[in-house]
Amino acid sequence: MPAKVASAKAPERLRLLIGGKWCESESQDLHPVFNPAEGLSITSVPFSTKDEVSRAVSAADEAFASWGSLPITDRIQFLFRMKEVLENHAQELATLNTENHGKTLEESRGDVRRTIENVESAISIAYTLAKGTSLDEISPGIDELMVREPLGVFAIVSPFNFPIMIPFWFLPYALVLGDTVVVKPSEITPVPMQRVAELLQDEVKLPQGVFNLVHGGSEVVETLIGLPATKGVTFVGSTAVARRVYRLAGEHGKRAMVSGGAKNNIIVMPDADLSRSVPSIVSSFFGNTGQRCLAGANLVSVGADGGLLGKFSKASSSLRIGNGLSPATEMGPMVTKAAEERVRSYVQKGVDEGGRLVVDGRHATVKDYPEGFYLGSTVFDDVSPSMSIARDEVFGPLASVLHVETLEEALELVNRGTNYGNMASIFTSSGRAAREFKRRANAGNIGINIGVAAPSAFYPFGGMKDSFFGILHPQADTVDFFTDKKIVLSRW
Numbered sequence: 001m002p003a004k005v006a007s008a009k010a011p012e013r014l015r016l017l018i019g020g021k022w023c024e025s026e027s028q029d030l031h032p033v034f035n036p037a038e039g040l041s042i043t044s045v046p047f048s049t050k051d052e053v054s055r056a057v058s059a060a061d062e063a064f065a066s067w068g069s070l071p072i073t074d075r076i077q078f079l080f081r082m083k084e085v086l087e088n089h090a091q092e093l094a095t096l097n098t099e100n101h102g103k104t105l106e107e108s109r110g111d112v113r114r115t116i117e118n119v120e121s122a123i124s125i126a127y128t129l130a131k132g133t134s135l136d137e138i139s140p141g142i143d144e145l146m147v148r149e150p151l152g153v154f155a156i157v158s159p160f161n162f163p164i165m166i167p168f169w170f171l172p173y174a175l176v177l178g179d180t181v182v183v184k185p186s187e188i189t190p191v192p193m194q195r196v197a198e199l200l201q202d203e204v205k206l207p208q209g210v211f212n213l214v215h216g217g218s219e220v221v222e223t224l225i226g227l228p229a230t231k232g233v234t235f236v237g238s239t240a241v242a243r244r245v246y247r248l249a250g251e252h253g254k255r256a257m258v259s260g261g262a263k264n265n266i267i268v269m270p271d272a273d274l275s276r277s278v279p280s281i282v283s284s285f286f287g288n289t290g291q292r293c294l295a296g297a298n299l300v301s302v303g304a305d306g307g308l309l310g311k312f313s314k315a316s317s318s319l320r321i322g323n324g325l326s327p328a329t330e331m332g333p334m335v336t337k338a339a340e341e342r343v344r345s346y347v348q349k350g351v352d353e354g355g356r357l358v359v360d361g362r363h364a365t366v367k368d369y370p371e372g373f374y375l376g377s378t379v380f381d382d383v384s385p386s387m388s389i390a391r392d393e394v395f396g397p398l399a400s401v402l403h404v405e406t407l408e409e410a411l412e413l414v415n416r417g418t419n420y421g422n423m424a425s426i427f428t429s430s431g432r433a434a435r436e437f438k439r440r441a442n443a444g445n446i447g448i449n450i451g452v453a454a455p456s457a458f459y460p461f462g463g464m465k466d467s468f469f470g471i472l473h474p475q476a477d478t479v480d481f482f483t484d485k486k487i488v489l490s491r492w
Contacts, residue, residue, distance in 0.1 A: 011194070014044070020207070025046035050219075057224065057230055059208070064180045068179070068180075076123055078206060079172055081205070086196075093164060097164060107288055123176065125476065126177070143490050149485075149486055155221075155230055156170050157184050157221050158183065158184065167193060184215065193213070225245070233245065236258075259468055260463070261466070262295070267424070274308060282316055282319070291334070291395055293422050294452045302410050317377060319376075319377050322366050323372070339396065344375065347378055350380045350387065357380055385413060390402065445461070458476055459476055461474040461475050
């Protein structure tokens with residue numbers, strides 16, 4: 001691998017976008033932002049002051065009056081421009097995404113593609129809504145009409161693992177429906193969304209105040225939720241924080257769409273075609289370096305192993321680790337040093353609790369990047385459901401292999417072995433087993449011979465149990481979240 005690879009350039013210090021104007025934060029609370037592949041700081045992010053957050057919400061509230069009354073067919077035109085601009089800058093955005101997060105360039109390209117698909121989905125939904133819903137003559141001389149109206153300002157709080165894609169689970173829908181937004185990217189990976197904000201401002205040319213950008217941590221989120229003009233909040237992150245956000249939103253009487261963590265079980269039946277299944281399973285566990293809420297965590301082997309452990313371990317241990325910007329890399333680094341150390345601590349817990357370490361990724365190194373936050377794929381066998389590595393969300397490249405005798409036992413692990421319910425997948429050649437699993441698995445996203453059950457943009461992103469708080473889900477469900485219904489009855 002070459003000593004250096006082409007990268008995008010981040011600004012020296014990130015700025016805020018408030019009311020259509022870029023401004024330097026007055027905050028002295030600065031945090032370094034890293035390129036995890038090199039272990040080097042690439043910029044710094046200021047944690048916005050309460051006054052700056054308040055000004056951003058006020059700017060969005062002021063812009064709402066004109067934006068919300070703009071004909072929906074006019075708002076759609078901005079999304080057409082948004083799609084074009086994102087397409088034109090797709091490679092640049094993917095590069096920034098990889099440089100700040102660490103994932104491979106191929107994975108980042110996929111993130112940007114799903115980002116664009118959500119813009120397309122929002123356009124489609126808006127056209128459908130523009131038709132309206134009405135019934136003439138529901139009673140003699142009386143007509144009835146239902147209209148959807150935008151609500152105002154929404155806060156969009158994003159996680160570190162999909163810096164662009166997850167904000168776009170919400171952003172294009174909110175805008176085309178007539179709301180205005182204040183986006184707070186993750187303080188760990190704020191660079192990609194900073195560039196998107198520049199593009200929305202300079203090339204899409206959204207009206208001033210329709211889109212605003214602030215930076216920071218939990219204090220900024222609490223301020224956003226607490227301000228009277230904020231109508232609701234969307235959040236994706238760990239379950240512990242998700243629960244706090246949901247509670248705080250309720251206390252302030254705000255709408256909330258909140259997704260939490262995951263502990264996903266991948267079930268492999270004895271009749272599964274391992275030649276086709278194992279590559280998909282490996283990608284599920286170690287794609288994005290295991291740092292995604294749809295990652296496989298527990299590999300549940302049902303009945304006779306049939307060579308599953310050996311094939312899975314061999315494929316896992318052969319993954320090429322390195323800088324995600326290199327075409328040869330199959331798995332990038334952890335996002336931060338703290339994240340790397342957290343996963344290392346879980347590897348040690350697995351050893352201490354009696355798991356059999358089949359593949360040990362703790363000694364992985366990348367010669368040209370000795371300071372990078374690298375950790376190789378790690379596989380434990382003989383894991384019991386009570387072990388920490390089988391229960392806790394590790395969020396890294398660690399796979400726990402459990403053995404059961406029947407599908408019934410596997411479903412028990414999915415439904416009662418964890419409090420999470422984000423995704424569950426089964427690999428099988430049996431339609432009967434697949435149907436039984438689909439009907440009975442308590443998870444919001446179900447995969448059948450699919451390792452990463454990621455819904456398309458025009459479907460909701462599911463979640464159950466401690467993986468989701470609320471009623472409406474990201475992506476397509478946001479239509480009901482970002483609008484309210486008004487029923488009009490008239491007699492003439």
